[in-house]
Amino acid sequence: MSYAIEMRNIRKEFPGIVANDDVTLQVKEGEIHALFGENGAGKSTLMNVLFGLYQPDAGEIYVKGQKVNISDPNDANRLGIGMVHQHFMLIDNFTVAENIILGSEPTRGMALDMDKAVKIVRDLSDRYGLDVDPLKKVEDITIGMQQRVEILKILYRGSNILIFDEPTAVLTPIEIKELIEIMKRLVKEGKSIILITHKLKEIFEACDRCTVIRLGKVIGTVDISDTNPSKLADMMVGRKVNIPVNDSPYAPKEKVLEIKDLTVLDSRKVPAVRKLDLEVHGGEILGIAGVDGNGQTELIEAIAGLRKVHEGQILLNGEDITRLKTRKIIEAGLGYIPEDRHKHGLVLDFTVGENMVLQTYYKKPFAHAGVLQNKVISKKAKQLIKEFDVRTPGEKTLARSLSGGNQQKVVIAREVDRSPKLLIAAQPTRGLDIGAIEFIHNKLLEEKKKGKAVLLVSFELDEILHLSDRIAVIYEGRIIDIVNPKETNENQLGLLMAGRKEAGRQA
Template identity: 65%
Template sequence: MPAVVEMLGITKRFNGFTANDNINLIVQKGEIHALLGENGAGKSTLMNTLFGLYQPDEGEIRIRGERVNITDPNMANRLGIGMVHQHFMLVEPFTVTENIILGMEPKLGAKIDIRKAERQVQELSDRYGLRVDPKAKIRDISVGMQQRVEILKTLYRGAEILIFDEPTAVLTPQEIGELMQIMKNLVSEGKTIIFITHKLKEIMAVCDTCTIIRKGQYIGSVAIQDTNVDDLASKMVGRHVTFEVDKTPAQPKGPVLQVQNLVVEGNRGADALRGLSLEVRAGEILGIAGIEGNGQSELIEAITGLRKIKSGSVLLNNKPIENKKTRQIVEAGVGHIPEDRHKHGLVLDYTIGENMVLQTYYQSPFAKRGVLRYNAIYEYARKLIKQFDVRTPSEFTPARALSGGNQQKGIIAREVDRNPDLLIAAQPTRGLDVGAIEFIHKKLVEQRDAGKAVLLISLELDEILNVSDRIAVIYEGQIVGIVQPEETDHDQLGLMMAGGGKGKGGK
């Protein structure tokens, strides 16, 4: 039997830049096939070619042994190819069912037969263990369920080959586990899955085969049983990568940040922080572990002056900063690597150079009497780009044009170079590949070794365990325990994060 998908010698160029150079991808029916590569390696280009969004310049595609010319996504759908996009394409005020049937509604006369549709959705959902409520509105359901709606959309359209585009980037650890199970259910029902990712553990956990591409080049395909994480990582990056963060024991000094009995209102009116207290000392990295939505974002916003504090105090170097303006707090010595780099970290339409001075543009030497000195700005940007190895064609390139990892490096360059006493890093490696993660962890440790305080907030337990000197677990707006990373493990942390069992030294 021929392979269900064969992409042979695919080459795709954009304005002289070769995104895919003679790439092969052969996927057998009923397998979960990983497509592994760093950000910008050409994974999305290859998949968009398979999905009919791009036409290859060279090479051929065969589906179930037959040579095809996939001219548009509708044709891909007809061939049984479905794509679960990383950024959901859902109509928020519509129900789950309405979103799924959009474009191919079952009719009852001139009316949409919503009953029938709901029944069909329910059946599909039950069959693959997707557990969605057909009548719920998209805006009311969790990110994980929204993703399952995207999966249902492709199944409803009869997809046999499902492309998952970095599906775990937006999920919590629990949801990731659920997704893995769903993927296994799907292949056991005869579906085929192409899984785009750069998370090696997930590949090891769920895939059968892995195709690796690097900088647009085909590196090879391996069976998962014949490989391991280190091997995959070095194939992906092209050199040996360390996962252990190289650091000496912390030598903490006096407190830099002291948060006491902080109460802050969340977006929905209820208190998101309920008397939270913590302390970060100079020369240490305090990691905050917790499930998303337990007050992490509100804590950061409260410290940085972006959210009003109802009661409690925040001291920076023993001076109160609660309810001060963001600019005053920045000037007092707080650096902030925000969780959402596109929304909060960068002005994407500004050049990478202009982004380097987003907080300091009004200060000398970048401005004089209200007039910008672009020479100084770009000279500074060139220095940071070099020092932090930001891969960009030039300092005049719009931030939008950079890859995610390099955008993040730009933000880290900006925040670290201001040399703040307290550096807040929220999910600093989200969506990045191992090379960039290694770099960013190194920079956080360097800040610590320079005697600065670092507050790391992350949903990735591995990151928390590897990088932190102390771990504070947040649950429902309070710190429920503080543990040492070398004395704890996933299970204990997971339990505490879920509100069960208290660690020692909880405040």
């Protein structure tokens, strides 16, 4: 039997590293095949070879049994290979239909036949159940919908082999569910799918088979029905993975964070947080569960002094910080792992060392009379790099050149080392692989054991359930319920997150 795609013994080298070493990938027709591995394992390189963006140094590619030479993405398109990129390539102020036909527009004579375009898009959308309105502008539709436009784009070009590059990284839990259904429908219609991911859950929900890559080499290809998540995780990381759980006793201490009657406005001056009350104690991890956009961001920004408090009061260790500037709040004992580490967590063009002192550079011993003590900063950075196992050539390396997991380690090293009384962790493991997640979860649990208060905001229910001592569910800017993770489940949380408190109580 011939495979939809067969990549044999692919080798691709970059200066200094072998990104793909003798990699063989066989994708059957009509299956969803996962390409699973840590960040930097070589998944993207392999797919870029398939898509014609890179030329392999060795190896062969077969499409439906035919040996092919793919020298650029146009070749790939002709062979029916399409890619849904992680970062969408859409023009915001074009309509959905305009985006989809761009590059191969239907014409009538010399003129663009927009009616035909709209009809084609509508037919495609109906056929695969994508529910996309071709006349809406891209800037007016949700991220999940934009992704479907990307899918339509490659379907429109007649692709039979669809590559999804980490498609769920930007989606909410509900959107992820919908995407998996769409993928299953596509396969039923005869398409083959390669799903690049490092999330175990998706693999078990969506895929038929899985090829695991580690450090550029194939570790193995397995049938999903023959394996289980912990086996697969071990394969990926190359050692036994212990998914950390919150098993230290729950012994809350003094109130560290106290929020009373808090109202915060969003950028459009509409209340995003409405009369919210919340307490976080020392020695506990309080998880905030909720669908994105229910006021989580505004709540955290208000605590950190980055957004004005409209009404209400925030106390940190009994001190009123409601109107204080960010620096004063940090000095009063706030640690903050921001959601967007590239934009808010790190100065990417600063060295690792400079990033390690982003809140303390002006204090002794890092500065004397306004002059930086670079030797002391270097020493501190080296110590933290060692302590937190940051994989970097040195403290003088730019933060930009580190992998995502190591960048996050820099942020966490910096925040934890300051020994803050309250640590806010917003989506701390977003986009990271299992190895890094394990490390970060352990660090958060350590903070709890040290008696610190940890406020964890995450859209990953697993993460919330694993780590929290109490779960506060946020809905439309209010905490609608606080539940014990040991007495709840994903269903109940899901209902609460949708604002259905009564249903949630009974579930």
